[in-house]
Amino acid sequence: MFKVKVLTEGKVKEKWLQLALEEYEKRLMGKMEIQWVIDKDFEEIALKEKNLIALDPNGSSYSSEILSETLFAKWGARLSFVIGGATGLSSQVLKSAKVVWSLSPLTFTHQMVRLILLEQLYRAIEINQGSSYHK
Amino acid sequence: MFKVKVLTEGKVKEKWLQLALEEYEKRLMGKMEIQWVIDKDFEEIALKEKNLIALDPNGSSYSSEILSETLFAKWGARLSFVIGGATGLSSQVLKSAKVVWSLSPLTFTHQMVRLILLEQLYRAIEINQGSSYHK
Numbered sequence: 001m002f003k004v005k006v007l008t009e010g011k012v013k014e015k016w017l018q019l020a021l022e023e024y025e026k027r028l029m030g031k032m033e034i035q036w037v038i039d040k041d042f043e044e045i046a047l048k049e050k051n052l053i054a055l056d057p058n059g060s061s062y063s064s065e066i067l068s069e070t071l072f073a074k075w076g077a078r079l080s081f082v083i084g085g086a087t088g089l090s091s092q093v094l095k096s097a098k099v100v101w102s103l104s105p106l107t108f109t110h111q112m113v114r115l116i117l118l119e120q121l122y123r124a125i126e127i128n129q130g131s132s133y134h135k
Numbered sequence: 136m137f138k139v140k141v142l143t144e145g146k147v148k149e150k151w152l153q154l155a156l157e158e159y160e161k162r163l164m165g166k167m168e169i170q171w172v173i174d175k176d177f178e179e180i181a182l183k184e185k186n187l188i189a190l191d192p193n194g195s196s197y198s199s200e201i202l203s204e205t206l207f208a209k210w211g212a213r214l215s216f217v218i219g220g221a222t223g224l225s226s227q228v229l230k231s232a233k234v235v236w237s238l239s240p241l242t243f244t245h246q247m248v249r250l251i252l253l254e255q256l257y258r259a260i261e262i263n264q265g266s267s268y269h270k
Contacts, residue, residue, distance in 0.1 A: 063241065
């Protein structure tokens with residue numbers, strides 16, 4: 001089973017986002033374990049992580065199909081994702097990341113990125129299993 | 136004030152998405168009027184719309200800043216966005232669109248696209264007004 005850490009800062013304030021994250025965590029149960037590391041020093045923590053994937057607008061982008069392949073073939077089953085705050089990630093964190101991934105050329109709220117990340121991880125697993133979730 | 140139609144099919148089922156859409160519609164109040172056209176024949180309706188923007192993975196992509204400029208300078212204040220179902224949009228609809236816009240190389244659920252669209256339209260207005268919402 002995948003074990004994924006998500007490192008970021010700031011509590012989820014909106015009720016809708018709490019419900020949405022719960023929904024995708026429920027869907028991921030038994031497939032992927034999600035551990036939230038919500039800490040103002042999340043960047044320092046990130047620097048100590050081994051398989052660090054940084055979410056940043058200047059990163060590489062993938063289709064959901066390629067993301068699924070990459071997740072299973074290259075990234076491995078123990079991963080830490082780091083999501084920057086309003087000012088983005090430090091160059092030190094970006095340098096220490098194994099991969100820098102851009103979700104979209106659009107800017108999303110840092111909180112909405114959490115939801116898009118979970119949905120894409122769930123989608124990646126469903127694509128790999130050939131389920132009907134992905135089209 | 137902007138007047139925007141969103142043409143698509145399928146009721147919003149998830150509570151979290153209902154709450155999220157309400158939140159962004161509330162934020163858009165007085166800035167943009169959103170009219171939902173949820174109809175199984177949404178593609179036929181779309182063909183009759185003048186300023187049609189089709190959301191499709193094979194479209195052009197924009198940063199949020201360029202989207203804001205494009206919205207104000209080129210697209211105009213009366214717009215219809217069309218979001219395809221599970222099988223995507225017909226070639227007829229894609230051909231009749233003024234612009235084909237891709238939110239991301241990733242695939243999102245057709246329902247989540249509604250939320251991302253509203254958030255980006257709200258962000259585009261805030262960028263134009265120089266507010267603190269965008270970074």
